[in-house]
Amino acid sequence: MAAAPEGKGILLKADPIAAAFREEVTSTLKTCETKPKLVGILSTSAAPSKFYAEFTRKQCEDLGVEFILKKTGAALSEELSEGDGVEEAILEANVDDSVHGILVYFPIFGPQQDHYLQQVISPMKDVEGLNFKFHYNLYHNIRFLEPKTLLETSTAPSQGTSTIDGEVPPAGMVKSIIPCTPLAVVKCLEYLGVYNRILPYGDRAYGKTVTVINRSEVVGRPLAALLSNDGARVFSVDIDSIQEYNKRPQASSDSTRYNPRHVVHPCHMTLQEILAISDVVVSAVPSANYKVTTEWLKAGCICLNVAADKNFEKDVRDKASIYLPAVGKVTILMLLRNLLRLQQYQCVVREGRESN
Amino acid sequence: MAAAPEGKGILLKADPIAAAFREEVTSTLKTCETKPKLVGILSTSAAPSKFYAEFTRKQCEDLGVEFILKKTGAALSEELSEGDGVEEAILEANVDDSVHGILVYFPIFGPQQDHYLQQVISPMKDVEGLNFKFHYNLYHNIRFLEPKTLLETSTAPSQGTSTIDGEVPPAGMVKSIIPCTPLAVVKCLEYLGVYNRILPYGDRAYGKTVTVINRSEVVGRPLAALLSNDGARVFSVDIDSIQEYNKRPQASSDSTRYNPRHVVHPCHMTLQEILAISDVVVSAVPSANYKVTTEWLKAGCICLNVAADKNFEKDVRDKASIYLPAVGKVTILMLLRNLLRLQQYQCVVREGRESN
Numbered sequence: 001m002a003a004a005p006e007g008k009g010i011l012l013k014a015d016p017i018a019a020a021f022r023e024e025v026t027s028t029l030k031t032c033e034t035k036p037k038l039v040g041i042l043s044t045s046a047a048p049s050k051f052y053a054e055f056t057r058k059q060c061e062d063l064g065v066e067f068i069l070k071k072t073g074a075a076l077s078e079e080l081s082e083g084d085g086v087e088e089a090i091l092e093a094n095v096d097d098s099v100h101g102i103l104v105y106f107p108i109f110g111p112q113q114d115h116y117l118q119q120v121i122s123p124m125k126d127v128e129g130l131n132f133k134f135h136y137n138l139y140h141n142i143r144f145l146e147p148k149t150l151l152e153t154s155t156a157p158s159q160g161t162s163t164i165d166g167e168v169p170p171a172g173m174v175k176s177i178i179p180c181t182p183l184a185v186v187k188c189l190e191y192l193g194v195y196n197r198i199l200p201y202g203d204r205a206y207g208k209t210v211t212v213i214n215r216s217e218v219v220g221r222p223l224a225a226l227l228s229n230d231g232a233r234v235f236s237v238d239i240d241s242i243q244e245y246n247k248r249p250q251a252s253s254d255s256t257r258y259n260p261r262h263v264v265h266p267c268h269m270t271l272q273e274i275l276a277i278s279d280v281v282v283s284a285v286p287s288a289n290y291k292v293t294t295e296w297l298k299a300g301c302i303c304l305n306v307a308a309d310k311n312f313e314k315d316v317r318d319k320a321s322i323y324l325p326a327v328g329k330v331t332i333l334m335l336l337r338n339l340l341r342l343q344q345y346q347c348v349v350r351e352g353r354e355s356n
Numbered sequence: 357m358a359a360a361p362e363g364k365g366i367l368l369k370a371d372p373i374a375a376a377f378r379e380e381v382t383s384t385l386k387t388c389e390t391k392p393k394l395v396g397i398l399s400t401s402a403a404p405s406k407f408y409a410e411f412t413r414k415q416c417e418d419l420g421v422e423f424i425l426k427k428t429g430a431a432l433s434e435e436l437s438e439g440d441g442v443e444e445a446i447l448e449a450n451v452d453d454s455v456h457g458i459l460v461y462f463p464i465f466g467p468q469q470d471h472y473l474q475q476v477i478s479p480m481k482d483v484e485g486l487n488f489k490f491h492y493n494l495y496h497n498i499r500f501l502e503p504k505t506l507l508e509t510s511t512a513p514s515q516g517t518s519t520i521d522g523e524v525p526p527a528g529m530v531k532s533i534i535p536c537t538p539l540a541v542v543k544c545l546e547y548l549g550v551y552n553r554i555l556p557y558g559d560r561a562y563g564k565t566v567t568v569i570n571r572s573e574v575v576g577r578p579l580a581a582l583l584s585n586d587g588a589r590v591f592s593v594d595i596d597s598i599q600e601y602n603k604r605p606q607a608s609s610d611s612t613r614y615n616p617r618h619v620v621h622p623c624h625m626t627l628q629e630i631l632a633i634s635d636v637v638v639s640a641v642p643s644a645n646y647k648v649t650t651e652w653l654k655a656g657c658i659c660l661n662v663a664a665d666k667n668f669e670k671d672v673r674d675k676a677s678i679y680l681p682a683v684g685k686v687t688i689l690m691l692l693r694n695l696l697r698l699q700q701y702q703c704v705v706r707e708g709r710e711s712n
Binding site: 008009010192193196208233253255256277295299301 | 363552555562587589606609611612654657658674678
């Protein structure tokens with residue numbers, strides 16, 4: 001009984017997944033009257049941020065998006081401190097009508113102050129989808145919003161908006177903005193067939209079990225919420241707990257009676273036990289030392305590494321049928337797609353104002 | 357927390373799956389120099405066989421395939437016995453060069469004698485793929501054969517043929533014929549996204565767990581073999597045992613070292629336990645009383661009923677994301693596809709003979 005060499009899982013680069021969105025962005029750009037302008041704000045001397053800023057510039061130039069890199073603080077001069085002037089730069093871009101999107105290179109001050117800064121960016125220009133309004137909509141499975149509410153300074157969510165299924169927004173409403181990285185993961189899973197197009201929109205991950213390792217507010221928690229709102233059974237893993245995100249009650253014999261959005265349950269299984277039943281494993285642990293144990297994976301599962309470091313062992317494809325080592329190329333296209341949407345929302349609101 | 361009415365799984369008819377194959381058959385027919393001729397042999401008075409014969413006629417007429425129904429025995433006259441003259445009719449059609457395919461309406465005499473009759477049909481005209489050569493190839497994951505071997509009267513499998521991966525047959529070889537019903541199920545599962553096109557040909561069901569209820573030689577066993585040869589972990593269930601068909605060793609941490617074809621292991625789990633981990637459940641139990649317990653299904657699984665009777669409970673879509681109640685419309689197209697292939701193989705062999 002010979003071992004077939006092709007038994008190793010597929011190592012899949014993000015390029016073919018990014019290609020479809022590159023085309024979408026390119027063709028939408030052709031229909032734009034005004035070339036969209038993205039402002040990047042770099043205020044630290046951190047090498048990864050600098051690298052990401054250059055990557056953004058290259059992607060924008062390739063596609064025909066105007067990109068302006070505004071440097072402040074330590075990025076501008078050695079005499080300045082890390083983060084100096086970043087808030088002012090955001091506020092300036094917020095009110096500059098020629099600017100359609102703002103991208104701030106985090107981390108800057110640490111989680112708490114960075115979270116504050118994320119809320120300073122006008123939701124109308126928040127290409128990364130980090131504003132509380134967008135997170136609230138995501139967690140509550142609210143898929144559409146009225147564009148003018150993106151100008152309101154209050155972060156309180158609008159009360160009247162309810163969950164509406166369907167891909168097309170109702171009259172007067174537009175799609176909410178979804179955080180780039182979780183959205184990129186969803187697009188990768190759509191490409192990989194984890195989302196089943198035969199199932200109704202909003203429930204296409206039904207029947208799939210996904211483990212998401214990381215529960216940060218930027219990646220892991222919104223991703224677990226997105227996937228479970230789309231019907232998946234999701235295990236959310238962080239350093240000291242495992243939770244189950246699921247809109248269906250697991251114990252019931254009737255899975256049709258589900259909640260309009262995911263409910264979080266405590267999970268009493270171990271990581272080894274949940275990996276044994278997971279069709280998909282997404283890891284986003286910002287540590288070079290963290291590795292998912294290959295032996296614990298279900299044979300034929302799909303593994304996505306979302307961290308800058310490699311969170312999977314070298315032999316991951318001994319168990320995984322498909323391994324995607326990085327999703328950055330898809331993430332940047334989600335960001336540009338958000339930019340084009342926001343530019344359009346800005347138009348809608350401006351026209352509305354002018355006609356009143 | 358309201359129950360969403362759309363939470364019920366999808367009831368999917370086979371028509372959209374059949375449509376693609378109908379088109380394939382239609383366009384292949386346009387390229388045929390000779391209109392293919394299928395002979396149906398009806399030798400009993402059984403209503404389902406009569407019904408199936410009429411169904412075959414209608415499908416053939418719609419598509420432009422010549423269909424001749426030859427009646428013998430009780431189908432021809434009340435004075436004759438069930439099955440009288442069926443073997444003679446087969447032998448006659450075997451040597452009639454104007455006949456490209458033979459379809460005998462079983463059951464006739466019972467499993468043993470019917471199995472003998474199946475072997476009487478020339479493999480070169482065996483549109484249902486019931487000949488031992490085809491079953492041997494299927495069980496041994498041998499995907500290609502030399503067309504001239506279909507003229508050999510011996511049922512012994514050719515020794516030199518080995519497993520070859522890839523969708524395109526090597527020079528001088530053609531695709532083996534796969535039994536219609538199991539093939540129809542595979543095509544349905546391809547349509548439903550259970551087969552992942554990103555994975556290499558021959559391993560596209562890797563990572564999926566399938567339960568097949570029925571282990572007959574016509575449906576259940578060849579289906580379990582096909583699916584496990586394609587990488588799935590398959591539980592084969594019959595009235596007194598459960599077996600696991602798998603080409604990968606489940607206990608190993610290295611799933612790349614798999615066998616060239618499935619290995620059958622005894623399974624010590626109960627039906628309830630295997631259903632709880634099955635992504636797909638195929639049932640083909642020829643009994644109106646047999647029902648798969650909905651409560652045991654994994655939420656979001658896909659259920660296919662292959663039996664003439666309904667093997668799933670009325671509430672199956674409370675748990676299943678997709679329920680396909682019948683596959684007959686796909687099966688008949690697989691039969692016609694086999695007919696067109698065999699007609700082509702007959703040409704190849706005739707030309708080979710003439711040029712020698």
